[in-house]
Amino acid sequence: xxxxxxxxxxxxxxxxxxxxxxxxxxxxxxxxxxxxxxxxxxxxxxxxxxxxxxxxxxxxxxxxxxxxxxxxxxxxxxxxxxxxxxxxxxxxxxxxxxxxxxxxxxxxxxxxxxxxxxxxxxxxxxxxxxxxxxxxxxxxxxxxxxxxxxxxxxxxxxxxxxxxxxxxxxxxxxxxxxxxxxxxxxxxxxxxxxxxxxxxxxxxxxxxxxxxxxxxxxxxxxxxxxxxxxxxxxxxxxxxxxxxxxxxxxxxxxxxxxxxxxxxxxxxxxxxxxxxxxxxxxxxxxxxxxxxxxxxxxxxxxxxxxxxxxxxxxxxxxxxxxxxxxxxxxxxxxxxxxxxxxxxxxxxxxxxxxxxxxx
Ligand SMILES: [Ca+2]
Numbered sequence: 001x002x003x004x005x006x007x008x009x010x011x012x013x014x015x016x017x018x019x020x021x022x023x024x025x026x027x028x029x030x031x032x033x034x035x036x037x038x039x040x041x042x043x044x045x046x047x048x049x050x051x052x053x054x055x056x057x058x059x060x061x062x063x064x065x066x067x068x069x070x071x072x073x074x075x076x077x078x079x080x081x082x083x084x085x086x087x088x089x090x091x092x093x094x095x096x097x098x099x100x101x102x103x104x105x106x107x108x109x110x111x112x113x114x115x116x117x118x119x120x121x122x123x124x125x126x127x128x129x130x131x132x133x134x135x136x137x138x139x140x141x142x143x144x145x146x147x148x149x150x151x152x153x154x155x156x157x158x159x160x161x162x163x164x165x166x167x168x169x170x171x172x173x174x175x176x177x178x179x180x181x182x183x184x185x186x187x188x189x190x191x192x193x194x195x196x197x198x199x200x201x202x203x204x205x206x207x208x209x210x211x212x213x214x215x216x217x218x219x220x221x222x223x224x225x226x227x228x229x230x231x232x233x234x235x236x237x238x239x240x241x242x243x244x245x246x247x248x249x250x251x252x253x254x255x256x257x258x259x260x261x262x263x264x265x266x267x268x269x270x271x272x273x274x275x276x277x278x279x280x281x282x283x284x285x286x287x288x289x290x291x292x293x294x295x296x297x298x299x300x301x302x303x304x305x306x307x308x309x310x311x312x313x314x315x316x317x318x319x320x321x322x323x324x325x326x327x328x329x330x331x332x333x334x335x336x337x338x339x340x341x342x343x344x345x346x347x348x349x350x351x352x353x354x355x356x357x358x359x
Pocket of ligand 1: 208209210211212213215216217221224
């Protein structure tokens with residue numbers, strides 16, 4: 001992997017150079033830069049800023065008076081690149097038989113509420129269940145790290161500190177709303193919260209109180225979780241009834257033709273820049289793309305981009321880019337799509353379905 005390899009090379013080069021240097025020079029090497037402000041001082045500034053932003057004194061006091069830095073958070077953040085694995089392995093592991101079975105069981109168990117959510121937001125229940133499965137193993141593991149302490153740590157000691165500082169203020173706003181108790185506000189070491197793993201800013205934008213109990217609870221209410229996931233996808237452009245993509249095969253030697261017909265995109269997050277520009281399906285067919293399995297491709301004038309993922313190729317539609325908005329990694333978006341394809345969608349209740357367009 002390029003990141004770890006380059007780090008290793010740098011580390012080896014530094015060690016080698018150090019070995020050649022006279023001891024005196026090595027001793028004078030500056031230490032790694034430490035955060036410029038001591039933590040207690042930094043925290044005091046943070047508290048003042050939170051109050052100035054209109055967050056209540058009660059919340060600031062409860063959340064920040066005894067907060068401590070979490071060394072494990074820093075460690076995880078610094079080593080995450082090294083822990084990634086190949087996309088083929090990831091897909092094998094995340095979309096295995098056991099996960100598919102659990103996903104189907106969950107879709108059946110929650111069929112009524114999923115049908116209602118799907119009717120309101122226009123996102124298939126299979127996709128909602130797949131996102132839920134990938135994010136928190138169907139709500140069984142949504143993270144045990146205290147969100148405030150994780151975000152404080154990342155905002156204090158991190159190269160993306162401004163982003164995490166903003167997320168910390170958002171987390172305090174959520175506490176202020178009374179949706180969740182401080183002791184229950186938990187998630188990943190990186191600040192992603194609850195069963196859909198929303199960052200606090202996503203929670204404030206997209207989370208839903210679909211069971212109408214007055215609390216938007218993405219930690220404990222499956223109904224709220226499903227509606228929050230569906231609303232996230234809808235607000236980011238999910239098109240009802242359009243699917244996400246298909247696995248395809250390409251003929252040998254097609255690479256060159258594809259490269260000139262459909263160059264890689266130049267804007268967007270890293271995963272988007274690894275996708276080709278969109279072409280019509282009829283153009284892809286003329287380049288030799290052929291769907292794998294029994295699922296046929298949609299209408300010939302539908303457009304799609306090519307994603308090369310490990311040993312497999314996929315033609316993906318606009319909804320795929322919406323999955324990348326949730327988590328910008330092909331391993332993730334493909335796992336969601338491939339898992340969703342194996343989950344029958346709950347029927348959308350007629351009464352709750354949007355009215356048919358007038359003739
Ligand atoms: Ca609720």
